[in-house]
Amino acid sequence: MNVAVLTFEGFNELDSFIAFAILNRMKPLGWNVQITCPTAAVTSMNNLTVQAQQPLEFANSADIVLLGSGIYTREIVRDTPLLSRLRLNPERQLIGAQCSGTLLLAKLGYLNDLPACTDLTTKPWVVEAGVEVLNQPLVASGNVATAGGCLASSYLAAWFIAKTAGLEAASSAIHYVAPTGEKEQSVAAMLAVIEDYL
Amino acid sequence: MNVAVLTFEGFNELDSFIAFAILNRMKPLGWNVQITCPTAAVTSMNNLTVQAQQPLEFANSADIVLLGSGIYTREIVRDTPLLSRLRLNPERQLIGAQCSGTLLLAKLGYLNDLPACTDLTTKPWVVEAGVEVLNQPLVASGNVATAGGCLASSYLAAWFIAKTAGLEAASSAIHYVAPTGEKEQSVAAMLAVIEDYL
Numbered sequence: 001m002n003v004a005v006l007t008f009e010g011f012n013e014l015d016s017f018i019a020f021a022i023l024n025r026m027k028p029l030g031w032n033v034q035i036t037c038p039t040a041a042v043t044s045m046n047n048l049t050v051q052a053q054q055p056l057e058f059a060n061s062a063d064i065v066l067l068g069s070g071i072y073t074r075e076i077v078r079d080t081p082l083l084s085r086l087r088l089n090p091e092r093q094l095i096g097a098q099c100s101g102t103l104l105l106a107k108l109g110y111l112n113d114l115p116a117c118t119d120l121t122t123k124p125w126v127v128e129a130g131v132e133v134l135n136q137p138l139v140a141s142g143n144v145a146t147a148g149g150c151l152a153s154s155y156l157a158a159w160f161i162a163k164t165a166g167l168e169a170a171s172s173a174i175h176y177v178a179p180t181g182e183k184e185q186s187v188a189a190m191l192a193v194i195e196d197y198l
Numbered sequence: 199m200n201v202a203v204l205t206f207e208g209f210n211e212l213d214s215f216i217a218f219a220i221l222n223r224m225k226p227l228g229w230n231v232q233i234t235c236p237t238a239a240v241t242s243m244n245n246l247t248v249q250a251q252q253p254l255e256f257a258n259s260a261d262i263v264l265l266g267s268g269i270y271t272r273e274i275v276r277d278t279p280l281l282s283r284l285r286l287n288p289e290r291q292l293i294g295a296q297c298s299g300t301l302l303l304a305k306l307g308y309l310n311d312l313p314a315c316t317d318l319t320t321k322p323w324v325v326e327a328g329v330e331v332l333n334q335p336l337v338a339s340g341n342v343a344t345a346g347g348c349l350a351s352s353y354l355a356a357w358f359i360a361k362t363a364g365l366e367a368a369s370s371a372i373h374y375v376a377p378t379g380e381k382e383q384s385v386a387a388m389l390a391v392i393e394d395y396l
């Protein structure tokens with residue numbers, strides 16, 4: 001299972017790395033989870049520079065694509081040369097967007113008329129793009145999911161795992177990363193958020 | 199407020215970057231939060247390479263020091279040359295440890311006889327170091343806190359903010375990053391975890 005976590009200049013660390021780390025819980029089962037960037041290195045909204053693990057084109061053949069979030073998403077959705085490098089296909093790929101990634105998903109045309117989740121800062125722009133925004137952490141229809149609020153990243157990661165490897169695998173991943181003493185309640189909260197969308 | 203997030207080779211992304219991002223919510227108030235490493239770049243347990251924002255010695259003069267976690271902590275606690283670069287002081291610094299960072303905190307001698315939190319994998323080694331391990335996400339005494347389970351990082355970040363800038367600032371930071379539709383309950387959960395330790 002190839003997984004591309006799309007990570008752009010100005011990215012939000014929570015929105016790329018929480019899902020990246022949780023999805024990597026599936027590494028022993030052969031999952032190949034990669035921070036995927038348009039340039040050889042990207043610098044976050046808090047000035048942290050990371051090296052790309054894969055170029056942007058890796059996303060085109062990945063089984064799972066997560067569109068991360070960041071402070072320059074409104075510029076990225078107007079960057080035609082960059083966007084032309086992406087050829088995603090929700091018929092053969094699971095595609096999920098986190099926070100302002102939802103705006104990118106809408107602009108790429110993969111949301112169609114689906115309602116979506118995003119963060120409170122991005123919400124006006126997603127609404128402006130003609131999308132109904134829900135007041136909940138995650139929504140999905142078929143192979144496309146959106147999540148809102150940085151820490152909803154764990155739900156989006158769990159949704160990807162549950163869709164492909166089942167609820168037990170998703171529960172195991174969340175159980176591992178959950179706070180000590182809150183593991184059962186964290187798994188129950190995750191199941192309550194995602195189980196309507198599998 | 200200078201904040202050092204100690205991040206070593208083989209680090210766990212959740213344990214460094216969740217707190218890093220949440221603490222950076224205080225950037226508009228002058229907080230300077232820095233990924234602090236023994237080398238110019240470090241590579242995570244999932245092969246993600248990040249550039250250090252500060253050398254290890256930055257921690258010695260920081261107001262807040264967070265000891266991150268990783269897969270090589272048992273080697274790091276035996277690396278005398280590396281550890282000798284750290285001269286922390288819980289009398290003038292807030293010091294917090296996340297997951298296997300608790301083992302490092304114990305070996306550095308800053309836990310004394312305090313009980314601690316850590317993750318389930320590290321627990322046997324922390325117990326072996328003579329420390330009582332609690333089945334809860336966070337515990338603190340004075341200026342020293344420990345947290346267990348990757349996603350408890352948000353509680354540790356909130357504890358640092360609450361100790362120095364108050365509960366309202368901590369609540370605001372958690373409210374911002376919490377999942378859409380779960381913001382009030384996330385703030386309440388955070389307060390329930392940290393309010394006994396301020």
